[in-house]
Amino acid sequence: MAKVNDFEQAKDIQYGVGSKQRFPDSANTHYTFPSVDDLLSDADQIAEMVQHHMSYQKPRLLTLRNYFKGNNTTILTGKRRKEEHVADNRATHNFAKYVSQFVQGYMVGIPLKTTYPEETINEKLRDMNRANDADEHNSELILDQSIYGRAYEILYRSQDDQIKFTTLDAVSTFVVYDDTVEMLPIAGIRYMDNQFRDNETIVYVYTAKRIYIFKGNQNLENIKLDREQEHSFDGVPIIEYSNNKFRQGDFEDVLNLIDLYDSAQSDLANYSQDLNDAMLKIVGNLEIDAEEAKDMKEKNILLLRTEANSTGSSIQADAGYIYKQYDVAGSEAYKDRIANDIHMFTATPNMNDENFGGVQSGEAMKYKLFLLEQKRATKERLFKKSLRDRYRLINNIMRVAAEGEFDVNDLTITFTENLPENIAKEMEWFTGAGGRLSNETMLSMLTFIENPLEEIEKIEEEDKNSPLSQPMYDYEVAEQEEVTENE
Template identity: 65%
Template structure:
């Protein structure tokens, strides 16, 4: 620890963000925290001053407001061009990963149809597909995402995303790292009041923050989730965003592209160097600068060659003075930077001619091998938090006598969003003599959410179809009635 401090004091370790900007908040227990509200106030202040700047920087890069290229002075001479070109690699990385993971919505299934139907209805009420997609995006940008569970006025179990800029979770200091509280704080521009919402496993407590940073309880309300209703979704072990470790490479690319733009613009204002002397005959007493401007406007310069001391004439010439630009070297440098950004974020470079759109899904997987490894790790962490969501909802359902289910039996399925040649696969399967059930074939359709529901709809439609009695009559046949006497 002393070595780390020494390195930082000597400024040998040049990190963009300090380690404290992404640390977890821990405390022995919720009871001790409630007895020491000044420690909670310190955590909030630390989050504002140390953690939020990192989150704000990552948000700026995602929005294309790349801070390094947009801040400070880049050109020493005021008359030179000062273009600031930003390149939104950050949005490309996060949106690609978001689409790859949940472009096809994840599915939650259960072996009991009644429970599965209940979960499906709840997910529809909460628009779970969009909600999960937003969580994945926040994870990718900030390295973390937060979800708040609550019971609506209509007695519905609801969940929503909350802003990472003013939300954090406090864990106990055991090896299990169990959440003991969730915190949301915000400032109201109209009332000029700052409030803190503290969620424990049994209560939601509201505090007001005075000018001295002291917390005063304003309201308290119990809940029956049986756990902290703010759930944290971590992107990875270090809570690092998907483009966070290539911010310096993005800065270098911005700088290189901006320098090229400045070069092109400065070339228009290059200095004209004349080797010789102007022929001023016929211009009278006009100022030489005015004569030069007249010639420039006419795109013609007329000047005499210089004469040395022995009367010999030199060569007359005129040319612009400007910094020479190595086109090939500069383009190779930018290409290398772009390739490194894609390599270290495990995202494909769509400008790569070898990344053809005509390849099959299996061939694409080999090109996305690194992203597949990242996806697997992200999915495991996402499923863990997702099960926490349904575990807390199950607790509420039991208390409200709305039924219950075993969260361990819940199946969560991610499907990578890749182009697939289903027709080719089906052709090969049929040629091999294979057969598929209707449910399996319907499952391959992306616009069908649930195959079982679709089969039930088909069955209901078949039952409602009118029976055509004429199908059972044969032309020329005459149906005769047989009496009791056999006549």
């Protein structure tokens, strides 16, 4: 595996010098190895793989992060205008954040629900999810998926002997798969700089049975195994969540369009500023000196007193500004076209579109979000696949710790798209037609109720202990006791 320490050089190698391709294919490739034993047999192989990730993949991930944070690298770097005296505004527009946050809210704005048919296991999983704040955790994974095209989580056993899971930084984490058609994970790797020691890098390698900690210098030369420890998950505890087949972010393929919009808006701002600083042009022979001109400027007037020409006749004088004519209407149409293309290719709605707003039913909204629905279906399938891997590892360690066991295939994982729905109108039609719903069904329609059955049990318990349910007179108590004895 060749070591390439410069990202631009990596692009030149793959596409040829001068290529306009933003990222080479190597910037998003999977890492594969025959087996974990072969990988661990030589620490230099691990160092080479991490170095490849730093050189090829990390620049892409950092670029996507910068766009999400509004630091659009293309418009903010380099010199856009040659003249020193003209305006050089750099306007950035955070379409990237809009796209990712919209997708995040659409998919998990209503938290996903994970249920198991056996109540004992269901209660344990529910308590575990609450302890790990699973709703927030899943939301962060969806956001990382949208930004980077991939997200990572790690499972571990805490100091108080609890099962925990948290997200990992996608910029410095990757999973190594075997080279079979199944592409089974054989190791998870994350690396970081030692904040207490300059020029030292720490590499953590997680396998199905053990965790290996390597240390080396910044270039990972002379990398050595520092220590190792066991874990009981019986699987690689770092799980990758892919956004799609190509692990592409939701706004990654419109970065060039975002750059075009930034440039157009910056050019309009430069035009406005250049107009204020435009050069004054005066035509004609004038009786005016520098002090008079300065005084006129301060008083915001311009009095043009002409002098006679060589023949003794008067001449005309004129004044005006020299500036570049700008097609404002054409510029606005151009920017609108770019913005609409960004929304179209990211399958997100343009909230400034007059045809999108208004009071609409959930079904009408679904037709307008048809492309986003197709994207959501793909993201949901891949997320569920990795989510089952999480609970498979949880089941493994619960079995070892004698805390219970369950069949991961029996888990029900439910996503609910976050769309405005006119439930009141549907209920009005249903009840008007003589329909009736159970309490469990009605409670399940409330987004803030996590478990309808649990809520019904609480209601029954409150009713049972309510003063209104207690007998008011002694004879009622006697009648109840008599009924109990007869039973």
